[in-house]
Amino acid sequence: MSLRAVLVGCGRMGGFIDDELVGRPDFVPPYCHAGAYLAADGVSLVAAADIVPEKAVALAEKWAVPKTYVDYRDMIQEERPDIVSVTTRPDTHAEVAIFAAENGARAVYCEKPMCCSMEEADAIRAACEKHGVVLNLGSSRRYQEAFWRIREQVTEGVIGDVQLVVSYSSGGALWTHTHTTDILLFLAGDPTVVSAQGAADLKPEERGAAGLERDPQILSAAFEFGNGVRGVMTRCAGYEFEVHGSRGKIRTRGNGHAFETHVFDEHGRATSANFPAWARSTGSVNCIHDLVSAIKDGTTPIGGVDVAVRGQEMSMAVVESERRDGARVQLPLGDRSLYVRGW
Numbered sequence: 001m002s003l004r005a006v007l008v009g010c011g012r013m014g015g016f017i018d019d020e021l022v023g024r025p026d027f028v029p030p031y032c033h034a035g036a037y038l039a040a041d042g043v044s045l046v047a048a049a050d051i052v053p054e055k056a057v058a059l060a061e062k063w064a065v066p067k068t069y070v071d072y073r074d075m076i077q078e079e080r081p082d083i084v085s086v087t088t089r090p091d092t093h094a095e096v097a098i099f100a101a102e103n104g105a106r107a108v109y110c111e112k113p114m115c116c117s118m119e120e121a122d123a124i125r126a127a128c129e130k131h132g133v134v135l136n137l138g139s140s141r142r143y144q145e146a147f148w149r150i151r152e153q154v155t156e157g158v159i160g161d162v163q164l165v166v167s168y169s170s171g172g173a174l175w176t177h178t179h180t181t182d183i184l185l186f187l188a189g190d191p192t193v194v195s196a197q198g199a200a201d202l203k204p205e206e207r208g209a210a211g212l213e214r215d216p217q218i219l220s221a222a223f224e225f226g227n228g229v230r231g232v233m234t235r236c237a238g239y240e241f242e243v244h245g246s247r248g249k250i251r252t253r254g255n256g257h258a259f260e261t262h263v264f265d266e267h268g269r270a271t272s273a274n275f276p277a278w279a280r281s282t283g284s285v286n287c288i289h290d291l292v293s294a295i296k297d298g299t300t301p302i303g304g305v306d307v308a309v310r311g312q313e314m315s316m317a318v319v320e321s322e323r324r325d326g327a328r329v330q331l332p333l334g335d336r337s338l339y340v341r342g343w
């Protein structure tokens, strides 16, 4: 029997972002949640909610969704969905995800960033654990085959022991870099995070503030993971990753469009190794299939709530490091109250 899904937030990522991505080779449609449900197997999108009724109606017309609501609480209580997509802006992710978990949902597909503070992240995790709910974030690269091939090469030891994972990208700590922290974690084997040290573009008056009404840029960061791997985040154009091992390295090119594996010989000369074949596929549909499989077959999700909390905490810790004049901060963060609006 097909699972029932509902969607909260009928904006770009809910139903319309594919219109912006036409002609972008680095994106495989459908990217928005509504389109992805239509393309996915084993699940149907039965309703969508938005506080702006016209937006819900427009999304429903575009993706043949049978019903719309203004209040997501009414929708979840009436439709009793298996999966709830949270595609509102970050400041409402926690309240929607927690309501879904407390009202019968079995899985939450929450857009990144997970939320705006570690207190919110802890509350989402607690609700998921209490009610046995699976949660995946919309950090879509984790659900793309090419990144699975990288991790397989790493696991097979092609580049030796992993020592360092690096990202090259720029953007806000939460809006963009929860994508980045998610892939740094994924490439490092999803370890725990021991410490973070970094720089963000905080204004002097923001340093002591209890909350930030915007999403600061991360300028650079260094992370220490529980399995001994180190992570580095550098600010530059493009969106690339590298995994460095004791015998070689793997690089992404063109934001997930091409991949290179280099293995060093005994003289330290890099020789190219084949990067395995991979099919271009949409991370959004793969993420939904991962949740369907977790619900139906009890499989462990590729993402999951613990990894979501870790990725959120890496970004928050860089902001905290900047607030402490670049100090190395230990994780988990002691004070979890810092609020960052996320856009």
Ligand SMILES: NC(=O)c1ccc[n+]([C@@H]2O[C@H](COP(=O)([O-])OP(=O)(O)OC[C@H]3O[C@@H](n4cnc5c(N)ncnc54)[C@H](O)[C@@H]3O)[C@@H](O)[C@H]2O)c1
Residues within 6 Å of the ligand: 008, 009, 010, 011, 012, 013, 014, 017, 049, 050, 051, 052, 055, 070, 072, 087, 088, 089, 090, 092, 111, 112, 113, 138, 139, 140, 175
């Ligand atoms: N995975 C990705 O690559 C990707 C890309 C873009 C955006 N996103 C994420 O998707 C989320 C949404 O971003 P967006 O650009 O689509 O925003 P958006 O502003 O286009 O859409 C948000 C929608 O939520 C609605 N909304 C607000 N409060 C609501 C509530 N209480 N109940 C129901 N609806 C409510 C708004 O009216 C709006 O239509 C963000 O967290 C963003 O980071 C992810």
